[in-house]
Amino acid sequence: MAGLPHGAEKINDNRPDNKHRYCVVMCGGIGTRFWPYSRTDMPKQFIDILGTGRTLLQMTVDRLLPLIPMENMLVVTNARYADLVKEQLPELDPSQILLEPDRRNTAPCIAWAAYHLAAKDPEATMIVTPSDHFITRERLFEAEVLRGFEFIEEHDALLTLGVNPTRPDTGYGYIQVGSPVTSDVSRVKTFTEKPDLELARVFVDSGEFLWNAGIFLWKASVIKEAIARWLPDLAAELDLGADCFGTPRENDFINAHFGLCPRISIDYGVMQKADNVCVERVEFGWSDLGTWGSVYDNSPKNRDSNVTQNCNVLTYDSTGNIFAVRDRKLVVASGLHGYIVADTGDVLMICPITAEQSIRQIVSDVESRFNGKFV
């Protein structure tokens, strides 16, 4: 350690600003794309989908712990997942888990967290992050998030992280970069929806577009102001409980009022409208793990290019498969190329990786055919 700058190995202890920095982990999603591995009662963020030994939620908290004290972590999830969060993050105090009584998209989720934090700490700054994405180059992530905190501590801006695109991915939204504010941060010119391949190529080649990672940084007070301006109905609903946030009455208030908040995303409701939106260009590796294909891409492969998770696999003339099978089961495959083999004990799915877009239809068919069983 002698060669490191003083305190570099214990970044928390040496940063006086650290105590006002909070992390809000959005953990209420119920994706179907990883069925049967993910289920309504066990969504993707609670699963060790990459076979690392840690779930995506745990990895999300792990990677922010060098920057944010554990007591400043906040997990917002659906009430039905309370036990899963407690089980996977036993270090959290129950007061650090905000339980949504209802699914209302990201704006009400983030608004509640902002009201909660602002009541608790008027100087609160926050990073808002999905709980089910995958990030590589974590040291770079730390440095870039730190830079983001420093930026929003100095500017009353809504900062989003824009990932330098490495390929013309048609599964992501893009952010067009505008005029620079600092060397790393610029104004946002436009947010775009998922482009077709031709447009995605134009985006990437232009150098002006970044992937929208859905990770935000801002002061709690600044996002509250933005919500008051751009989503006045939402602000009005939460303002009714102004004296409840940070008190024992907060949960009762939320249970009574959250269902009355408008269903809207923070992107559509605030980011695409506000005039103080900035983007920090980041270089860390990022995937939203939105598809089995991205899980395949982000997982270690054996010499036959198969991904094998939590199972013993013996393959003959079989390449490019994902074997996601629980409980150290033995899987023997012969003559199988490019398939997802997902086995969860009660369900076995065998599906070409290239046909994974049909999983939504499969889940719908299973749901209607078996009266909700297996879903």
Added chain:
Amino acid sequence: MAGLPHGAEKINDNRPDNKHRYCVVMCGGIGTRFWPYSRTDMPKQFIDILGTGRTLLQMTVDRLLPLIPMENMLVVTNARYADLVKEQLPELDPSQILLEPDRRNTAPCIAWAAYHLAAKDPEATMIVTPSDHFITRERLFEAEVLRGFEFIEEHDALLTLGVNPTRPDTGYGYIQVGSPVTSDVSRVKTFTEKPDLELARVFVDSGEFLWNAGIFLWKASVIKEAIARWLPDLAAELDLGADCFGTPRENDFINAHFGLCPRISIDYGVMQKADNVCVERVEFGWSDLGTWGSVYDNSPKNRDSNVTQNCNVLTYDSTGNIFAVRDRKLVVASGLHGYIVADTGDVLMICPITAEQSIRQIVSDVESRFNGKFV
């Protein structure tokens, strides 16, 4: 019932000869071809491989019960399978289960059964049948087996059943028919090994060749004489216990001497040598269920030509598969054609039906790689 001939519905009660007729079910095999569905501790004959609700052993006994009283059934199996036999055939008295201490091929198995029955009933006649084959047209089977009993009751012959071939199968042995003895029974000219396809076609087209079903009928005394003549070492070993058979000392004698009997098949040791061998041409449907392909052929199929056993199956663009999966598991398959999908809880195997000959190699690989686990 009024229109039926008197007693036709209760054939047992009306056949005085019936009480000397015995059935010997050979039940000691340990095939690997249905791995992972069959295991060393659960061979094919103990499995409901066709998904009918009855195991192959149970079906074997079921189809002979119209001809043979239950108390005249004898099951010869390996000592390790004693509990499985008792569980699947609870109607048997323990004295009806002969437990081989060792695997010695079919000649010692049949010889023991013949010594056992001859000691018990000097007039005993017997049908010897594998426990893991599949037979259709069971009324025809009954009539043809009855005819076989009548033949060997009148002739001191070794009678084998020859199935009229419906295709040039290269997986079966063939019997060449010689001069006729009765309208249904002929002398055997030759037994042949499994032919290549060209030769199999010649066999079938000639009309002179029948499939060797491995089902035999004879008097116990006649097969004893044949063994004494053609397998004198085997006869000599068993003759040492001449006064033990049919007594409480029989099992001790067998445990001491069975392992000293030569390992040889009844076909090679007796049938291919003896001069009193006859064949009855039979027309019932027969398969040795020697391959997953034959299980596929003999199983009911859904409208996508998939065979689904003991499982819920939802398929998309998937045809010609066998899904042999336990415990009503849900299987979803997409873009899968002509595969065996066998799931036994601890093992999942996905293998093209056309590659099933490699299962022996797979089992060998699994055995060496996992120290005997999973086999």
